[in-house]
Amino acid sequence: MNSIIKYLKDLFGGIKTLLTGMMVTGYYFVHPKEIVTQQYPENRKTLVMLDRFKGELVMPHDENNQHKCTACSICEINCPNGTIEVISKQTETEDGKKKKELDTYIYKLGMCTFCGLCVKVCPQDAIEFSNEFEHAVFDKEKLTKTLNHPGSSLKSKQTAQ
Amino acid sequence: MAFSIYDLTAFNQSIHEALVQNLSPFWALIVEMTIIGLVFLLFYAIVGLFLVYAERKICGFIQNRVGPNRVGPYGIFQTIADFIKLLMKELIYIKNADKFLFNLAPFIVIIASFMAIAAIPFGLGLHAIDFNIGVLYVMAVSSLGVIGILLAGWSSNNKYSLIGAMRSGAQIVSYELSIGLSLVTIVILSGSMQLSTIVEQQRNCWFIFSGHIPAFIAFVIFLIASTAETNRGPFDLAEAESELTAGFHTEYSGIKFAFFFLAEYMNMFIVASMAATLFWGGWMPFHIPGLTSFNHVMDFIPPFFWYMGKTMVVIFLMMWFKWTFPRLRIDQLLKLEWKFLLPINLFNIVLMALVVLMGWHL
Amino acid sequence: MQTGIPIEYFLITATVMFFAGVYGFITRRNLITMLMSVELMLNAVNINFVAFNRYLYPNLLEGQFFSIFIIAVAASEAAVAIAIIINIYRNYQSIDVDKTDQMKY
Amino acid sequence: MTNEQLKEKLLQVFPGAVISETTQYVTLTVEPDKLHETAAALKGNPELHFDYLFCQSGTDVKEALGVSYFLESTDLRHHLLLKVSTTNRENPVLDTVCDIWETANFNEREIFDMFGITFKNHPDMRRMFLDEEDWVGYPLRKDYVDEVNIIERN
């Protein structure tokens, strides 16, 4: 007799737990306002990235096409996996002193791991992360970027202050 | 009766007569059959595509998301896109596979579901064949599908497939019994196996109400067993994704896979139709004895909509199961059948016989 | 219903089916195929019963009931036969009838 | 048990043991041939009862291939660093401890994979991560060179 009671108890107890589960899913089915989906390409205009989001390394240029990078290569040394390549050139200033200047700042987006060390160690705050995340391309070569704009130059001390 | 305005028998008759007058009897038959075949084919395709779409949307809403919405308004063309894609996909032939059986398996699965649909009454005068053994016929034909699954699993020469096929075989044959026995319960109540008669008998009160507790138990068992029979929901061991990748159709690609996929949904539709027909009165409108005006209002909803509505409710229940429950293990699955459903079912049959014996169902 | 088809055609079909079963039973050495041959023969007999019933004694149902009972018996037979075959297979790793003539029990 | 007490206890159990305290843990250094018996005693002795080997690491420091065993007693809550090393770089062999601590089974396979130290009596001495058939060399050794796969920076 006990076994029959247990049998029935198992049966009805089991059914009860199943119904409890169905209540949960049923609740969400009849409450469409619980839907959390963000419809990405449609909401592109309104989509705001959180400001610290690390999407891509950029080098800000001001309106005179000037950046702050002095080509000191600290970022290149600190980068754990060689994402950054700073190519500098020697130029002579008016007073005859030799001066190192940025030629090309190569950034391999396809390798970057967004650890943030480069931005952290940069003594000039010349680089920063942007919120851009739409990078997908068909051609791998497109992922190697030159950060300094063509014809850009170092921001002079006076304008910086 | 008000719903006789939707009686299609006369319409069918007129077509039939027009054909007989103009053609020889043999050709008349052929033309008639062709028309029916094409109509059913169309119906089959539409239902299949719709069910896939419905499942996606329903599971989407259950899961707090919107589901497909980029192909056409609300994504209604999603399944058509899927179909075109699958049709334009390469078919892979497996080395060492038994090619003949490998190709045969989808045929068997699809044909089993297609033949079963022939006997289902969709509305007043809307069925292709009206057997006097309709219930048994549907059961018999749909039980052939399992052979397709077994052949698919074996001929793929793949371990996952074989395990999946064996599981599926054991599962389907076991639950076949429960389906059969719960149908027996209804046959006791109605005293007929002809589907049109069974529907007709539910004119005033659906069997799930007039059959008291036994009919309800039979309905629950039928629902569980048919979910298992169609390899769905918590019983999808044959294609248990987390264990056997894709189960018995692991090696099938492109359109052949699509047929297995389609057959799953069609089988679901067939069992849901059977549930609606046998327990919920098929295309019969909902009537409350005594409330004449209410009954008349109900009568003005066309039978086909009644039928589809009831079927969709059952299908929705099955989808709800699928998206809620964890999957059973194979031994639990068989335990459920042999130690719970089968004894309860046998007991239930005796109970129903008692009900009929005492005349309580009237 | 039976317009146009003489009963002989049914009987001939059944005959061919029956002797195919006989041929299989003689030549096959695999127990399962032998079982399948037996099923063929039983099925042929069933066709005869039904045809006779329909054509010769349509006022009776004996042929049909015999067929139904034959099918039931065939099912039971198949169940036991398969159990035995599988048991043989477990012991001898083979279901070849020639290799299993050493049944010990 | 504090480190001081543990040291005393260890000296009591293993007379003449080499004990140092360069890390936060008491360090016991043993010769390769004594390894297995020391390990068994460390687990078996009810007052030491080091039943949990929480880290086992291969080392390649100053020409010596070695293994460090970090032990903890789950009930007495004291720790020990057991070290063993061999200078035979051609064919280093040490005793296995996987009959004492089961977790050593996989760890020793890993050490074999990375350092090439073979463990005697290990039930299943195969490479753990790298390809069993094709891979040549033991990557974590200091003298490992691989010109095919490694791209050196700068």
Next chain:
Amino acid sequence: MKYEDFKDNETLELFKQTGGNVLFTTIDAVINWGRSNSIWPLTFATSCCGIEMMAAGASRHDFARFGIEVYRASPRQSDVIVVAGTIVNKMAPVLKRLYDEMAEPKYVIAMGACAISGGPFYYNSYHVIKGVDKIIPVDVYIPGCPPRPEALLYGVMQLQRKIQTETIRNPRKQPDTFADTEIK
């Protein structure tokens, strides 16, 4: 999204070089519409990017909107293999095999730095494939470590655009260089 909003349109134009007559164009349009809106990925993830791929499939971002709902575990039934994570030397033959076992037409998305170039494991690692395009042909590269789900969705849209440039008359073939590459 408008055509101009996408990146790398130059490469896309290269794919479009083949023209066709009206009939073929219509058929192509229909087929490409089907294909591009029903991209079933293979459940394949090796590391971190796999988690973001899962996140992209979840309610918040909902892959299923693009018709990518059905993750198939069998390569026979999947259309795209999203290489999410590092591929190491031991895994490379497996990946190649999986790719080979997929039915045509098949696509590859390289997701994340590891799959594109080896990422953090480019230098000094003895066991990492430096870019999955050394093993199988890649259609779309999605940088990031790991890329956020929106970036993956963007990548999928890029793939859809690429699929829409295909024609039925000269179907996309596996480049010869990969056809019989033996990977050790």
Next chain:
Amino acid sequence: MSSESLILFFIVAVILVGGAITFSSFIPPTSTNPVKSEPYESGIPTIGKTWLQFNVGYYLFAILFLVFDVETVFLFPWAVVMHTLKAQAFIEILIFFFILGLGLLYAWKKHALIWE
């Protein structure tokens, strides 16, 4: 309509499936490579034979199914006449069930209903 329409259904289904498969085996792009036609097993070549290891559980259920299937089929005619024959049919089916119940009980006690 008569049972002849079944044939038509059969033919329609065959044409549907066959047509689609034929279409699909010629039109879509194909490619060949050595491993494509090998069985898929999580990306690793299959080890050993594909043939499944032997297990009692699998076929015992098939046998039990067959036995009970026969029973089900015999129940249908009974069920149809339950209305008209009443008590007579009821007693007969009780005997029938009693005997088969013994079988089920036997199987239960012998643990034949447990998958192993």
Next chain:
Amino acid sequence: MTEEIVQHDIEQEEYLLNMGPQHPSTHGVLRLLISLKGETVANIEPHCGYIHRGIEKMCEKLTYQQIIHLTDRLDYLSAHINNEAVCLLVEDALQIEVPERVKYIRTIISELSRLASHELWWCAFGMDMGALTTYFYGLRDREKILDIFEETTGGRLLQSYNCPGGLMNDIHPNFQKRIKEFIPYFRKKLPEYDELLTGNVIMQERTKGIGPISKEDVISWGVTGPSGRGSGFACDVRKHHPYSAYDKVQFEEILFTEGDSLARYKVRIAEMWESLKILEQLVDNIPEGDYAVKMKPIIKLPEGEYYQRVEACRGEFGVYVISSGEKYPVRVKLRSPNFSNLSALNRMAAGFKIADLVAVGGSLDLVIPDIDR
């Protein structure tokens, strides 16, 4: 003819099935070679290395700051905790006292990581069991945590927020507000998890008594974290060797004694409640102060050996560093919890069915890159 009859029992033959590297239930590229008898698993042989990236070797060529970005990619679900281990080790070795604020923030983010990780485990476990909806509910709630991470650290999954001596930047002004919004939200959602999966009779049947392992075995195999605590092994590093701010908060070490899959499941669910409790205690009490101490640009650890253990989401994570006084370490050993947990899989799941193997694997919550390193 008669002599040829072999009387051996057929069940001794092995039927080998590969599960993985590409398999939905191995959560990555683990390969399990299973010997089957019928549907029963006779023996499981894990084959690792399908994502062995040689991180330990790479660490020997990197400075301590740079090592951190590799430890992120070990167990990516507890990335922050792994980083913390390295940072704690460096700070200990250099005997730097980090500000209280840093300790608090680290602890909060650790616990958030743990919550996120356990939620993901819950999704994956539900999916393994076939309850597909868990995947969506779990990830829906996890996104809330990821938003908190992203706002403060700039990364969703891999935050890279720690650095030796403190943090990369200060917390976002919204940080506390967001957490205080999240806690009640999640307290409401957690019971739903129980209703949907934990209580479900199918789930109970499928996990109760499946994959049992005793306390002695757990200790011997070195199974730690929730998996170990499910067998009664008190191995919570937060409790026994407190680091950061764990000595300042009240929380329970969840211990179950059954040792089966259900116990491991329940430990994780209970740990989510505990994490919420810890968060509540900390979030309002973050002290003012610097977010990092000034470190030299090149860190050189004094010659010696160092070991640091922390409680990652899946168990005890340890870093063992041998330094020769240079800026690069001589040897870095990363003690990964999953590696030990995996080794006990055969012990747990052998003798059960394939479906049970999936359940046991799910209850161990393996992260494969952490195993292979």
Next chain:
Amino acid sequence: MTGNQIMFILFSLMIIVFSVLTVTSRKILRAATFLLFVLVATSALYFMLNYQFLAAVQLTLYAGGIVVLIIFSILLTSHIGEKFESPALLKKVYAGIAVVAGTVLVITTILSYTFQNNNSVPRSVDMTTIGTDLMSYGDNGYALPFEVISILLLAAMIAAIVVAKKIKTK
């Protein structure tokens, strides 16, 4: 030609061809599949003769039951690619001669005998008749066989379990 005749030709051809294939196919699972076709075609013949219940029983038990069981046991005892060795030529010849002789003999007998078609009023074969017959005693009653079937099934079930489980204890 009427539809009936076409159907008959189709199905009898199917039966003949597939029965021959069943016994000659060298792949066992194919043989089982051909057997399935034979059985389905037979059931179609029953449908044609309007024995609908019998046809459904044939489909359910033969095609859905026995064939499934046979396929199951084939799956367990033989693996893909395995072929039978062709039977010895001599055996084939002997069997062939015997079978052909038998077939010819029977067919000639059939053709030489004139069947008297009984044109009495056909008895309806709807389910009520079948059910009443099955449940009643006396002339058209089959109550005894009906109950005996249950004993047969019991015996078969016990036998199958005993045989199958026997080795388990070993």
